[in-house]
Amino acid sequence: MSNIQPAQLEWAQDWLKEVKSLYIGGEWVEGGGSLLSSINPANGQELGKFRGANEENVNQAVAAAHGAFEVGEWKTMSRRERGRTMWKIAACIREHHAELATLESLDNGKLYKEAYLDDVTEAAELFEYYGGWVDKFYGEVSPVEGNFTSFTTKDPIGVCGQIVPWNFPIVMGVWKLAPALAMGNTIVFKPSSATSYSIIRLFEIIHDSGLLPKGTINLILGEGRIGSYITRHMGVDKVSFTGSTGVGKQLVHDSADSNLKPVTLELGGKSPNIIFADAPNMDAAIERSFYGLFTHKGEKCSAPTRLFVERPVYERVVGKLAEYADAYKLGDPFDVNSDQGPQVSRAHMESILGYIQKGVQQGARIAAGGYRDTEGNNEQGYYVRPTILADVTNDMIVAQEEIFGPVLVVIPFDTEEEAVRLANDSIYGLAAGLWTNDVARAHRVANKLDAGQVFVNRYGCYDYASPFGGFKQSGWGKEYAIHSLSSYTKTKAIWIAH
Numbered sequence: 219m220s221n222i223q224p225a226q227l228e229w230a231q232d233w234l235k236e237v238k239s240l241y242i243g244g245e246w247v248e249g250g251g252s253l254l255s256s257i258n259p260a261n262g263q264e265l266g267k268f269r270g271a272n273e274e275n276v277n278q279a280v281a282a283a284h285g286a287f288e289v290g291e292w293k294t295m296s297r298r299e300r301g302r303t304m305w306k307i308a309a310c311i312r313e314h315h316a317e318l319a320t321l322e323s324l325d326n327g328k329l330y331k332e333a334y335l336d337d338v339t340e341a342a343e344l345f346e347y348y349g350g351w352v353d354k355f356y357g358e359v360s361p362v363e364g365n366f367t368s369f370t371t372k373d374p375i376g377v378c379g380q381i382v383p384w385n386f387p388i389v390m391g392v393w394k395l396a397p398a399l400a401m402g403n404t405i406v407f408k409p410s411s412a413t414s415y416s417i418i419r420l421f422e423i424i425h426d427s428g429l430l431p432k433g434t435i436n437l438i439l440g441e442g443r444i445g446s447y448i449t450r451h452m453g454v455d456k457v458s459f460t461g462s463t464g465v466g467k468q469l470v471h472d473s474a475d476s477n478l479k480p481v482t483l484e485l486g487g488k489s490p491n492i493i494f495a496d497a498p499n500m501d502a503a504i505e506r507s508f509y510g511l512f513t514h515k516g517e518k519c520s521a522p523t524r525l526f527v528e529r530p531v532y533e534r535v536v537g538k539l540a541e542y543a544d545a546y547k548l549g550d551p552f553d554v555n556s557d558q559g560p561q562v563s564r565a566h567m568e569s570i571l572g573y574i575q576k577g578v579q580q581g582a583r584i585a586a587g588g589y590r591d592t593e594g595n596n597e598q599g600y601y602v603r604p605t606i607l608a609d610v611t612n613d614m615i616v617a618q619e620e621i622f623g624p625v626l627v628v629i630p631f632d633t634e635e636e637a638v639r640l641a642n643d644s645i646y647g648l649a650a651g652l653w654t655n656d657v658a659r660a661h662r663v664a665n666k667l668d669a670g671q672v673f674v675n676r677y678g679c680y681d682y683a684s685p686f687g688g689f690k691q692s693g694w695g696k697e698y699a700i701h702s703l704s705s706y707t708k709t710k711a712i713w714i715a716h
Protein backbone atom coordinates (compact mmCIF):
# COMPACT_ATOMS: atom_id res chain seq x y z
CA MET A 219 0.00 0.00 0.00
CA SER A 220 2.99 2.27 -0.15
CA ASN A 221 2.20 2.93 -3.81
CA ILE A 222 -0.13 5.79 -3.08
CA GLN A 223 1.85 8.86 -2.33
CA PRO A 224 0.90 12.51 -2.82
CA ALA A 225 2.73 12.43 -6.15
CA GLN A 226 -0.04 10.17 -7.45
CA LEU A 227 -2.68 12.62 -6.39
CA GLU A 228 -0.72 15.49 -7.90
CA TRP A 229 -0.39 13.47 -11.08
CA ALA A 230 -4.15 12.93 -11.09
CA GLN A 231 -4.91 16.58 -10.49
CA ASP A 232 -2.74 17.54 -13.48
CA TRP A 233 -4.24 14.81 -15.64
CA LEU A 234 -7.77 15.89 -14.75
CA LYS A 235 -7.08 19.43 -15.97
CA GLU A 236 -6.79 18.22 -19.54
CA VAL A 237 -8.99 15.21 -19.84
CA LYS A 238 -9.28 13.85 -23.33
CA SER A 239 -12.68 13.30 -24.84
CA LEU A 240 -13.68 10.70 -27.40
CA TYR A 241 -11.45 8.10 -29.02
CA ILE A 242 -12.57 7.32 -32.54
CA GLY A 243 -10.65 5.56 -35.29
CA GLY A 244 -7.39 5.74 -33.37
CA GLU A 245 -7.60 9.51 -32.76
CA TRP A 246 -8.65 11.62 -29.81
CA VAL A 247 -11.45 13.94 -30.88
CA GLU A 248 -13.48 16.57 -29.05
CA GLY A 249 -17.04 15.41 -28.47
CA GLY A 250 -19.92 17.35 -29.96
CA GLY A 251 -22.24 16.73 -27.00
CA SER A 252 -22.80 18.13 -23.54
CA LEU A 253 -20.07 19.36 -21.23
CA LEU A 254 -20.08 16.89 -18.36
CA SER A 255 -18.49 17.22 -14.98
CA SER A 256 -17.57 14.63 -12.43
CA ILE A 257 -17.76 15.10 -8.69
CA ASN A 258 -15.41 13.66 -6.09
CA PRO A 259 -17.92 11.96 -3.75
CA ALA A 260 -15.50 12.19 -0.83
CA ASN A 261 -15.81 15.99 -0.69
CA GLY A 262 -18.50 17.04 -3.17
CA GLN A 263 -16.00 19.02 -5.24
CA GLU A 264 -15.76 18.94 -9.00
CA LEU A 265 -12.95 16.74 -10.24
CA GLY A 266 -12.96 17.92 -13.81
CA LYS A 267 -14.97 18.42 -16.98
CA PHE A 268 -15.13 16.53 -20.23
CA ARG A 269 -17.10 16.77 -23.41
CA GLY A 270 -19.58 14.01 -24.19
CA ALA A 271 -20.58 12.66 -27.58
CA ASN A 272 -23.54 13.45 -29.80
CA GLU A 273 -25.31 11.13 -32.21
CA GLU A 274 -22.95 12.06 -35.03
CA ASN A 275 -19.96 11.03 -32.88
CA VAL A 276 -21.60 7.66 -32.23
CA ASN A 277 -22.10 7.22 -35.98
CA GLN A 278 -18.41 8.04 -36.52
CA ALA A 279 -17.33 5.56 -33.85
CA VAL A 280 -19.50 2.80 -35.30
CA ALA A 281 -18.16 3.56 -38.80
CA ALA A 282 -14.59 3.42 -37.48
CA ALA A 283 -15.21 0.11 -35.73
CA HIS A 284 -16.95 -1.28 -38.80
CA GLY A 285 -14.12 -0.15 -41.06
CA ALA A 286 -11.52 -1.72 -38.78
CA PHE A 287 -13.47 -4.95 -38.66
CA GLU A 288 -13.79 -5.08 -42.45
CA VAL A 289 -10.11 -4.30 -43.02
CA GLY A 290 -9.58 -7.07 -40.51
CA GLU A 291 -6.08 -6.35 -39.29
CA TRP A 292 -7.05 -7.39 -35.76
CA LYS A 293 -9.28 -10.35 -36.54
CA THR A 294 -6.89 -11.86 -39.08
CA MET A 295 -3.75 -11.30 -37.03
CA SER A 296 -2.29 -14.67 -36.13
CA ARG A 297 -4.03 -15.87 -33.01
CA ARG A 298 -0.82 -16.18 -31.05
CA GLU A 299 0.19 -12.66 -32.05
CA ARG A 300 -3.22 -11.41 -30.93
CA GLY A 301 -2.74 -13.20 -27.62
CA ARG A 302 0.72 -11.72 -27.15
CA THR A 303 -0.68 -8.26 -27.89
CA MET A 304 -3.21 -8.71 -25.13
CA TRP A 305 -0.47 -9.72 -22.74
CA LYS A 306 1.38 -6.55 -23.66
CA ILE A 307 -1.75 -4.52 -22.87
CA ALA A 308 -1.85 -6.23 -19.48
CA ALA A 309 1.76 -5.16 -18.92
CA CYS A 310 0.86 -1.56 -19.79
CA ILE A 311 -1.98 -1.65 -17.26
CA ARG A 312 0.41 -2.91 -14.60
CA GLU A 313 2.85 -0.13 -15.47
CA HIS A 314 0.09 2.41 -14.79
CA HIS A 315 -1.55 0.47 -11.98
CA ALA A 316 -1.41 3.23 -9.38
CA GLU A 317 -2.68 5.92 -11.76
CA LEU A 318 -5.69 3.86 -12.74
CA ALA A 319 -6.50 3.01 -9.12
CA THR A 320 -6.13 6.66 -8.14
CA LEU A 321 -8.60 7.83 -10.79
CA GLU A 322 -11.03 5.05 -9.89
CA SER A 323 -10.93 5.98 -6.25
CA LEU A 324 -11.27 9.74 -6.83
CA ASP A 325 -14.15 9.35 -9.25
CA ASN A 326 -16.15 6.53 -7.64
CA GLY A 327 -15.22 6.96 -3.98
CA LYS A 328 -14.15 3.36 -3.58
CA LEU A 329 -11.22 2.69 -1.29
CA TYR A 330 -7.91 3.11 -3.01
CA LYS A 331 -6.73 -0.20 -1.56
CA GLU A 332 -9.78 -1.95 -3.10
CA ALA A 333 -9.31 -0.18 -6.43
CA TYR A 334 -5.62 -1.08 -6.45
CA LEU A 335 -5.75 -4.63 -5.14
CA ASP A 336 -9.04 -5.78 -6.67
CA ASP A 337 -10.14 -3.71 -9.63
CA VAL A 338 -6.98 -2.74 -11.47
CA THR A 339 -5.22 -6.00 -10.64
CA GLU A 340 -8.09 -7.95 -12.15
CA ALA A 341 -8.20 -5.66 -15.21
CA ALA A 342 -4.58 -6.59 -16.00
CA GLU A 343 -5.15 -10.27 -15.24
CA LEU A 344 -8.18 -10.40 -17.52
CA PHE A 345 -6.15 -9.26 -20.52
CA GLU A 346 -3.70 -12.06 -19.71
CA TYR A 347 -6.43 -14.62 -19.12
CA TYR A 348 -8.29 -13.89 -22.35
CA GLY A 349 -5.04 -13.43 -24.25
CA GLY A 350 -4.35 -17.03 -23.24
CA TRP A 351 -7.70 -18.18 -24.63
CA VAL A 352 -7.18 -16.77 -28.12
CA ASP A 353 -5.87 -20.02 -29.63
CA LYS A 354 -7.86 -22.34 -27.38
CA PHE A 355 -11.43 -21.49 -28.26
CA TYR A 356 -12.47 -23.00 -31.56
CA GLY A 357 -15.14 -25.08 -33.26
CA GLU A 358 -15.64 -28.81 -33.43
CA VAL A 359 -16.24 -31.56 -35.94
CA SER A 360 -19.88 -32.66 -35.83
CA PRO A 361 -20.67 -36.41 -36.07
CA VAL A 362 -23.23 -36.02 -38.89
CA GLU A 363 -24.84 -38.80 -40.95
CA GLY A 364 -24.01 -39.25 -44.65
CA ASN A 365 -21.03 -38.46 -46.78
CA PHE A 366 -20.09 -35.14 -45.35
CA THR A 367 -17.58 -33.52 -43.13
CA SER A 368 -19.38 -31.00 -40.97
CA PHE A 369 -17.57 -28.69 -38.63
CA THR A 370 -18.17 -25.44 -36.83
CA THR A 371 -16.18 -22.25 -36.70
CA LYS A 372 -16.31 -19.58 -34.01
CA ASP A 373 -16.29 -16.28 -35.84
CA PRO A 374 -16.08 -12.79 -34.37
CA ILE A 375 -19.47 -11.05 -34.37
CA GLY A 376 -18.28 -7.67 -35.64
CA VAL A 377 -18.90 -4.32 -33.99
CA CYS A 378 -19.68 -4.78 -30.29
CA GLY A 379 -21.35 -2.02 -28.27
CA GLN A 380 -20.32 -2.22 -24.62
CA ILE A 381 -21.89 -0.18 -21.84
CA VAL A 382 -20.90 -0.32 -18.17
CA PRO A 383 -22.13 1.27 -14.92
CA TRP A 384 -20.32 3.30 -12.30
CA ASN A 385 -19.69 0.75 -9.55
CA PHE A 386 -16.73 -1.13 -11.09
CA PRO A 387 -15.85 1.03 -14.10
CA ILE A 388 -12.48 -0.34 -15.08
CA VAL A 389 -12.90 -3.95 -14.10
CA MET A 390 -16.34 -4.27 -15.67
CA GLY A 391 -15.00 -2.48 -18.72
CA VAL A 392 -12.28 -5.07 -19.08
CA TRP A 393 -14.76 -7.89 -18.38
CA LYS A 394 -16.16 -6.88 -21.76
CA LEU A 395 -13.18 -5.50 -23.67
CA ALA A 396 -10.82 -8.44 -23.14
CA PRO A 397 -13.01 -11.35 -24.35
CA ALA A 398 -14.39 -9.30 -27.26
CA LEU A 399 -10.86 -8.43 -28.37
CA ALA A 400 -9.65 -11.98 -27.86
CA MET A 401 -12.22 -13.17 -30.39
CA GLY A 402 -11.26 -10.54 -32.98
CA ASN A 403 -14.15 -8.10 -32.66
CA THR A 404 -14.05 -4.32 -32.77
CA ILE A 405 -15.67 -2.19 -30.11
CA VAL A 406 -17.62 0.96 -29.35
CA PHE A 407 -17.46 1.43 -25.60
CA LYS A 408 -19.36 3.73 -23.24
CA PRO A 409 -18.63 4.08 -19.51
CA SER A 410 -21.04 5.72 -17.08
CA SER A 411 -20.95 9.52 -17.30
CA ALA A 412 -20.54 9.45 -13.50
CA THR A 413 -17.22 7.56 -13.64
CA SER A 414 -15.49 7.89 -16.99
CA TYR A 415 -11.93 8.73 -15.96
CA SER A 416 -10.32 5.33 -15.39
CA ILE A 417 -11.66 4.15 -18.72
CA ILE A 418 -10.44 7.28 -20.53
CA ARG A 419 -7.00 6.67 -19.00
CA LEU A 420 -7.12 3.01 -20.02
CA PHE A 421 -7.86 3.96 -23.62
CA GLU A 422 -5.06 6.54 -23.45
CA ILE A 423 -2.62 3.89 -22.20
CA ILE A 424 -3.63 1.49 -24.97
CA HIS A 425 -3.43 4.26 -27.57
CA ASP A 426 0.05 5.28 -26.39
CA SER A 427 1.20 1.66 -26.58
CA GLY A 428 0.33 1.57 -30.30
CA LEU A 429 -0.63 -2.07 -29.87
CA LEU A 430 -4.09 -2.09 -31.45
CA PRO A 431 -4.92 -1.27 -35.08
CA LYS A 432 -6.83 2.00 -35.50
CA GLY A 433 -10.56 1.69 -35.02
CA THR A 434 -10.34 -1.56 -33.04
CA ILE A 435 -11.52 0.14 -29.87
CA ASN A 436 -13.52 3.36 -29.81
CA LEU A 437 -14.63 5.37 -26.81
CA ILE A 438 -17.88 7.28 -26.51
CA LEU A 439 -18.61 9.39 -23.44
CA GLY A 440 -21.93 10.76 -22.37
CA GLU A 441 -25.14 10.27 -20.44
CA GLY A 442 -27.48 7.34 -20.81
CA ARG A 443 -29.28 8.69 -23.88
CA ILE A 444 -25.95 8.66 -25.74
CA GLY A 445 -25.73 4.96 -24.92
CA SER A 446 -29.03 4.44 -26.65
CA TYR A 447 -27.54 5.72 -29.94
CA ILE A 448 -25.23 2.71 -29.67
CA THR A 449 -27.89 0.20 -28.70
CA ARG A 450 -30.28 1.32 -31.46
CA HIS A 451 -27.60 1.56 -34.13
CA MET A 452 -28.07 -0.58 -37.23
CA GLY A 453 -24.30 -0.91 -37.57
CA VAL A 454 -23.75 -2.39 -34.12
CA ASP A 455 -23.77 -6.19 -34.28
CA LYS A 456 -23.94 -7.01 -30.58
CA VAL A 457 -24.50 -5.19 -27.29
CA SER A 458 -23.12 -6.18 -23.92
CA PHE A 459 -24.58 -4.20 -21.05
CA THR A 460 -24.12 -4.07 -17.30
CA GLY A 461 -26.50 -1.86 -15.40
CA SER A 462 -30.00 -1.59 -14.04
CA THR A 463 -32.82 -3.93 -14.92
CA GLY A 464 -34.92 -1.00 -16.15
CA VAL A 465 -32.34 0.10 -18.72
CA GLY A 466 -31.66 -3.55 -19.60
CA LYS A 467 -35.30 -3.95 -20.61
CA GLN A 468 -35.08 -0.81 -22.74
CA LEU A 469 -32.08 -2.30 -24.54
CA VAL A 470 -34.11 -5.35 -25.51
CA HIS A 471 -36.61 -2.98 -27.15
CA ASP A 472 -33.74 -1.13 -28.83
CA SER A 473 -32.49 -4.38 -30.29
CA ALA A 474 -35.95 -5.38 -31.50
CA ASP A 475 -36.55 -1.93 -32.98
CA SER A 476 -33.26 -1.94 -34.89
CA ASN A 477 -31.36 -4.96 -36.23
CA LEU A 478 -32.16 -7.66 -33.63
CA LYS A 479 -28.59 -7.55 -32.38
CA PRO A 480 -27.90 -10.10 -29.64
CA VAL A 481 -27.84 -8.52 -26.21
CA THR A 482 -26.14 -9.78 -23.06
CA LEU A 483 -27.37 -8.24 -19.86
CA GLU A 484 -25.83 -8.17 -16.38
CA LEU A 485 -28.52 -6.48 -14.32
CA GLY A 486 -29.62 -5.87 -10.76
CA GLY A 487 -29.79 -8.21 -7.81
CA LYS A 488 -31.25 -8.69 -4.34
CA SER A 489 -29.31 -11.76 -3.40
CA PRO A 490 -30.35 -14.01 -0.51
CA ASN A 491 -27.89 -15.47 1.96
CA ILE A 492 -29.17 -18.14 4.33
CA ILE A 493 -27.52 -18.89 7.69
CA PHE A 494 -28.75 -22.17 9.15
CA ALA A 495 -28.26 -22.72 12.86
CA ASP A 496 -25.84 -25.56 12.04
CA ALA A 497 -23.40 -23.34 10.11
CA PRO A 498 -19.97 -24.96 10.56
CA ASN A 499 -18.42 -21.83 12.02
CA MET A 500 -21.03 -19.29 13.02
CA ASP A 501 -18.54 -16.49 13.61
CA ALA A 502 -17.05 -16.97 10.16
CA ALA A 503 -20.54 -17.09 8.62
CA ILE A 504 -21.46 -13.78 10.22
CA GLU A 505 -18.16 -12.14 9.36
CA ARG A 506 -18.20 -13.23 5.71
CA SER A 507 -21.85 -12.32 5.35
CA PHE A 508 -21.02 -8.86 6.64
CA TYR A 509 -18.00 -8.29 4.41
CA GLY A 510 -19.74 -9.87 1.42
CA LEU A 511 -22.10 -6.93 1.45
CA PHE A 512 -20.19 -4.03 2.94
CA THR A 513 -16.96 -4.10 0.94
CA HIS A 514 -17.04 -1.74 -2.04
CA LYS A 515 -19.60 0.22 0.06
CA GLY A 516 -22.39 -2.15 -0.83
CA GLU A 517 -22.47 -0.94 -4.44
CA LYS A 518 -22.37 -4.48 -5.80
CA CYS A 519 -25.18 -6.09 -7.72
CA SER A 520 -24.26 -9.53 -6.39
CA ALA A 521 -24.05 -8.40 -2.76
CA PRO A 522 -25.84 -10.62 -0.19
CA THR A 523 -28.40 -7.98 0.69
CA ARG A 524 -31.12 -10.25 2.14
CA LEU A 525 -29.83 -12.28 5.05
CA PHE A 526 -32.13 -15.09 6.20
CA VAL A 527 -31.23 -16.41 9.66
CA GLU A 528 -32.67 -19.48 11.38
CA ARG A 529 -34.61 -18.26 14.38
CA PRO A 530 -32.59 -19.86 17.22
CA VAL A 531 -29.46 -17.90 16.21
CA TYR A 532 -31.24 -14.78 14.89
CA GLU A 533 -30.53 -12.36 17.75
CA ARG A 534 -26.92 -13.53 18.05
CA VAL A 535 -26.36 -12.91 14.36
CA VAL A 536 -28.03 -9.49 14.39
CA GLY A 537 -26.01 -8.47 17.45
CA LYS A 538 -22.70 -9.51 15.93
CA LEU A 539 -23.49 -7.84 12.59
CA ALA A 540 -24.29 -4.62 14.46
CA GLU A 541 -20.94 -4.82 16.24
CA TYR A 542 -19.13 -5.11 12.90
CA ALA A 543 -21.16 -2.25 11.45
CA ASP A 544 -20.58 0.04 14.42
CA ALA A 545 -16.84 -0.60 14.29
CA TYR A 546 -16.61 0.22 10.57
CA LYS A 547 -14.51 3.30 9.89
CA LEU A 548 -15.86 5.60 7.21
CA GLY A 549 -13.49 8.09 5.69
CA ASP A 550 -11.05 9.23 3.04
CA PRO A 551 -10.79 6.50 0.39
CA PHE A 552 -7.03 7.08 0.26
CA ASP A 553 -6.58 6.43 3.98
CA VAL A 554 -5.52 2.79 4.40
CA ASN A 555 -7.39 2.72 7.71
CA SER A 556 -10.75 3.51 6.12
CA ASP A 557 -13.15 0.59 5.78
CA GLN A 558 -15.67 2.37 3.60
CA GLY A 559 -15.62 5.36 1.28
CA PRO A 560 -18.47 7.61 0.15
CA GLN A 561 -21.36 6.48 -2.04
CA VAL A 562 -20.88 7.39 -5.68
CA SER A 563 -23.07 10.53 -5.71
CA ARG A 564 -25.32 12.71 -3.60
CA ALA A 565 -28.38 11.43 -5.46
CA HIS A 566 -27.39 7.84 -4.77
CA MET A 567 -26.74 8.58 -1.08
CA GLU A 568 -30.17 10.19 -0.82
CA SER A 569 -31.79 7.22 -2.51
CA ILE A 570 -30.15 4.86 0.02
CA LEU A 571 -31.24 7.00 2.97
CA GLY A 572 -34.75 7.11 1.50
CA TYR A 573 -34.86 3.31 1.42
CA ILE A 574 -33.78 3.11 5.06
CA GLN A 575 -36.68 5.41 5.98
CA LYS A 576 -39.11 3.29 4.00
CA GLY A 577 -37.86 0.24 5.86
CA VAL A 578 -38.45 1.88 9.22
CA GLN A 579 -41.90 3.06 8.13
CA GLN A 580 -42.79 -0.52 7.26
CA GLY A 581 -41.63 -1.83 10.64
CA ALA A 582 -37.91 -2.62 10.30
CA ARG A 583 -35.72 -2.08 13.37
CA ILE A 584 -32.41 -0.29 12.92
CA ALA A 585 -29.80 -2.45 14.65
CA ALA A 586 -26.89 -0.34 13.39
CA GLY A 587 -26.32 2.75 11.27
CA GLY A 588 -29.30 4.17 9.43
CA TYR A 589 -27.95 7.67 8.82
CA ARG A 590 -25.53 9.81 6.86
CA ASP A 591 -22.08 10.00 8.40
CA THR A 592 -20.84 13.58 8.71
CA GLU A 593 -18.17 12.96 11.35
CA GLY A 594 -14.97 15.00 11.03
CA ASN A 595 -13.80 15.31 7.44
CA ASN A 596 -16.76 13.32 6.15
CA GLU A 597 -19.06 16.31 6.36
CA GLN A 598 -18.94 17.22 2.68
CA GLY A 599 -18.84 13.63 1.42
CA TYR A 600 -21.64 11.19 0.65
CA TYR A 601 -21.09 8.71 3.47
CA VAL A 602 -23.78 6.35 4.73
CA ARG A 603 -23.18 4.36 7.92
CA PRO A 604 -23.32 0.59 7.36
CA THR A 605 -26.91 -0.19 8.22
CA ILE A 606 -28.40 -3.36 9.64
CA LEU A 607 -32.18 -3.55 9.40
CA ALA A 608 -33.60 -6.29 11.62
CA ASP A 609 -37.11 -7.76 11.91
CA VAL A 610 -37.64 -7.31 8.20
CA THR A 611 -40.18 -9.35 6.28
CA ASN A 612 -39.51 -10.40 2.72
CA ASP A 613 -42.44 -8.41 1.34
CA MET A 614 -41.09 -5.06 2.57
CA ILE A 615 -39.74 -2.61 -0.01
CA VAL A 616 -36.25 -2.90 1.51
CA ALA A 617 -36.33 -6.66 0.92
CA GLN A 618 -37.65 -6.48 -2.63
CA GLU A 619 -36.00 -3.46 -4.28
CA GLU A 620 -32.33 -3.08 -5.02
CA ILE A 621 -30.83 -0.45 -2.69
CA PHE A 622 -27.28 -0.82 -4.03
CA GLY A 623 -25.62 0.52 -0.92
CA PRO A 624 -24.47 -0.43 2.60
CA VAL A 625 -27.81 -1.71 3.84
CA LEU A 626 -28.40 -5.27 5.00
CA VAL A 627 -31.85 -6.60 5.80
CA VAL A 628 -32.06 -9.53 8.22
CA ILE A 629 -35.07 -11.84 8.09
CA PRO A 630 -35.76 -14.74 10.48
CA PHE A 631 -37.00 -18.15 9.29
CA ASP A 632 -38.07 -21.42 10.90
CA THR A 633 -37.69 -24.16 8.30
CA GLU A 634 -35.47 -24.98 5.33
CA GLU A 635 -38.49 -24.98 3.05
CA GLU A 636 -39.47 -21.50 4.21
CA ALA A 637 -35.92 -20.20 3.74
CA VAL A 638 -35.77 -21.46 0.16
CA ARG A 639 -39.23 -20.12 -0.66
CA LEU A 640 -38.41 -16.65 0.70
CA ALA A 641 -34.97 -16.62 -0.91
CA ASN A 642 -36.51 -17.30 -4.32
CA ASP A 643 -39.32 -14.79 -3.77
CA SER A 644 -37.64 -12.01 -5.73
CA ILE A 645 -37.69 -10.72 -9.29
CA TYR A 646 -33.91 -11.13 -9.26
CA GLY A 647 -31.71 -14.23 -9.42
CA LEU A 648 -28.13 -13.07 -9.51
CA ALA A 649 -26.42 -14.83 -6.58
CA ALA A 650 -27.24 -16.66 -3.36
CA GLY A 651 -25.46 -18.10 -0.36
CA LEU A 652 -26.06 -20.67 2.32
CA TRP A 653 -24.23 -21.76 5.45
CA THR A 654 -24.69 -25.25 6.84
CA ASN A 655 -22.72 -28.16 8.17
CA ASP A 656 -25.08 -30.67 6.57
CA VAL A 657 -23.73 -31.80 3.20
CA ALA A 658 -27.06 -33.17 2.03
CA ARG A 659 -28.77 -29.91 2.88
CA ALA A 660 -26.02 -27.94 1.13
CA HIS A 661 -26.67 -29.82 -2.11
CA ARG A 662 -30.44 -29.75 -1.72
CA VAL A 663 -30.69 -26.04 -1.05
CA ALA A 664 -28.04 -25.06 -3.62
CA ASN A 665 -30.05 -26.94 -6.24
CA LYS A 666 -33.25 -25.17 -5.30
CA LEU A 667 -31.89 -21.62 -5.16
CA ASP A 668 -32.79 -19.88 -8.40
CA ALA A 669 -29.61 -17.86 -8.89
CA GLY A 670 -26.68 -17.72 -11.28
CA GLN A 671 -24.08 -18.23 -8.54
CA VAL A 672 -24.62 -20.14 -5.30
CA PHE A 673 -21.97 -19.94 -2.60
CA VAL A 674 -21.88 -22.59 0.15
CA ASN A 675 -20.13 -21.71 3.43
CA ARG A 676 -18.63 -18.63 1.82
CA TYR A 677 -20.10 -15.60 0.09
CA GLY A 678 -18.73 -13.62 -2.83
CA CYS A 679 -16.29 -15.63 -4.88
CA TYR A 680 -15.27 -13.83 -8.07
CA ASP A 681 -12.86 -15.63 -10.31
CA TYR A 682 -12.69 -15.18 -14.05
CA ALA A 683 -12.37 -18.96 -14.42
CA SER A 684 -15.99 -19.36 -13.26
CA PRO A 685 -19.07 -17.85 -14.98
CA PHE A 686 -20.81 -14.82 -13.50
CA GLY A 687 -24.32 -13.79 -14.45
CA GLY A 688 -27.90 -13.89 -13.31
CA PHE A 689 -31.24 -15.60 -13.80
CA LYS A 690 -34.70 -14.02 -13.95
CA GLN A 691 -34.56 -10.21 -14.12
CA SER A 692 -30.86 -10.21 -13.23
CA GLY A 693 -30.03 -10.70 -16.85
CA TRP A 694 -29.15 -12.79 -19.84
CA GLY A 695 -25.83 -14.49 -20.44
CA LYS A 696 -22.60 -14.70 -18.52
CA GLU A 697 -19.40 -12.78 -18.01
CA TYR A 698 -16.05 -14.51 -17.30
CA ALA A 699 -14.51 -17.80 -18.38
CA ILE A 700 -15.29 -19.45 -21.69
CA HIS A 701 -18.85 -18.12 -21.47
CA SER A 702 -17.82 -14.58 -22.37
CA LEU A 703 -15.94 -15.86 -25.38
CA SER A 704 -19.06 -17.62 -26.63
CA SER A 705 -21.04 -14.42 -26.38
CA TYR A 706 -18.54 -12.61 -28.60
CA THR A 707 -18.58 -15.20 -31.37
CA LYS A 708 -21.08 -16.61 -33.81
CA THR A 709 -21.02 -20.31 -34.52
CA LYS A 710 -21.08 -21.29 -38.18
CA ALA A 711 -21.64 -24.87 -39.35
CA ILE A 712 -19.80 -25.75 -42.57
CA TRP A 713 -20.69 -28.88 -44.55
CA ILE A 714 -18.36 -30.39 -47.11
CA ALA A 715 -19.83 -33.07 -49.37
CA HIS A 716 -17.44 -35.92 -50.09
Ligand SMILES: NC(=O)C1=CN([C@@H]2O[C@H](COP(=O)(O)OP(=O)(O)OC[C@H]3O[C@@H](n4cnc5c(N)ncnc54)[C@H](OP(=O)(O)O)[C@@H]3O)[C@@H](O)[C@H]2O)C=CC1
Nearest residue numbers: 382383409410411441442445446461462465484485486519
Ligand atom coordinates in the same frame (compact mmCIF):
# COMPACT_ATOMS: atom_id res chain seq x y z
N1 LIG B 1 -25.32 -8.01 -12.89
C1 LIG B 1 -24.19 -7.35 -12.86
O1 LIG B 1 -23.12 -7.87 -13.19
C2 LIG B 1 -24.15 -5.94 -12.40
C3 LIG B 1 -25.26 -5.12 -12.41
N2 LIG B 1 -25.18 -3.83 -11.98
C4 LIG B 1 -26.39 -3.04 -11.91
O2 LIG B 1 -26.15 -1.72 -12.38
C5 LIG B 1 -27.02 -0.81 -11.71
C6 LIG B 1 -26.25 0.40 -11.22
O3 LIG B 1 -25.66 1.03 -12.25
P1 LIG B 1 -26.32 2.30 -12.97
O4 LIG B 1 -25.19 2.99 -13.62
O5 LIG B 1 -27.19 3.07 -12.08
O6 LIG B 1 -27.23 1.61 -14.05
P2 LIG B 1 -27.88 2.24 -15.33
O7 LIG B 1 -28.66 1.17 -15.94
O8 LIG B 1 -28.56 3.52 -15.05
O9 LIG B 1 -26.63 2.62 -16.26
C7 LIG B 1 -25.71 1.68 -16.72
C8 LIG B 1 -25.03 2.22 -17.95
O10 LIG B 1 -25.98 2.39 -18.99
C9 LIG B 1 -26.01 3.75 -19.42
N3 LIG B 1 -27.38 4.02 -19.81
C10 LIG B 1 -28.36 4.60 -19.08
N4 LIG B 1 -29.50 4.66 -19.80
C11 LIG B 1 -29.23 4.09 -21.00
C12 LIG B 1 -29.99 3.85 -22.18
N5 LIG B 1 -31.27 4.18 -22.28
N6 LIG B 1 -29.39 3.25 -23.22
C13 LIG B 1 -28.10 2.87 -23.16
N7 LIG B 1 -27.31 3.10 -22.09
C14 LIG B 1 -27.88 3.69 -21.01
C15 LIG B 1 -25.48 4.53 -18.24
O11 LIG B 1 -25.00 5.79 -18.59
P3 LIG B 1 -24.99 6.95 -17.46
O12 LIG B 1 -24.46 6.35 -16.22
O13 LIG B 1 -24.09 7.96 -18.03
O14 LIG B 1 -26.41 7.37 -17.29
C16 LIG B 1 -24.40 3.59 -17.77
O15 LIG B 1 -23.26 3.70 -18.61
C17 LIG B 1 -27.61 -1.58 -10.57
O16 LIG B 1 -28.92 -1.93 -10.85
C18 LIG B 1 -26.76 -2.83 -10.51
O17 LIG B 1 -27.37 -3.93 -9.97
C19 LIG B 1 -24.02 -3.30 -11.56
C20 LIG B 1 -22.90 -4.07 -11.53
C21 LIG B 1 -22.88 -5.45 -11.92
Ligand SMILES: CCCCCC/C=C/C(=O)O
Nearest residue numbers: 336337340518519520680
Ligand atom coordinates in the same frame (compact mmCIF):
# COMPACT_ATOMS: atom_id res chain seq x y z
C1 LIG C 1 -12.35 -6.91 -8.84
C2 LIG C 1 -12.76 -8.25 -8.52
C3 LIG C 1 -14.12 -8.34 -7.98
C4 LIG C 1 -15.11 -7.95 -8.95
C5 LIG C 1 -16.44 -8.13 -8.35
C6 LIG C 1 -17.40 -7.49 -9.16
C7 LIG C 1 -18.77 -7.65 -8.65
C8 LIG C 1 -19.61 -6.78 -8.99
C9 LIG C 1 -20.98 -6.76 -8.58
O1 LIG C 1 -21.46 -7.73 -8.01
O2 LIG C 1 -21.60 -5.72 -8.86
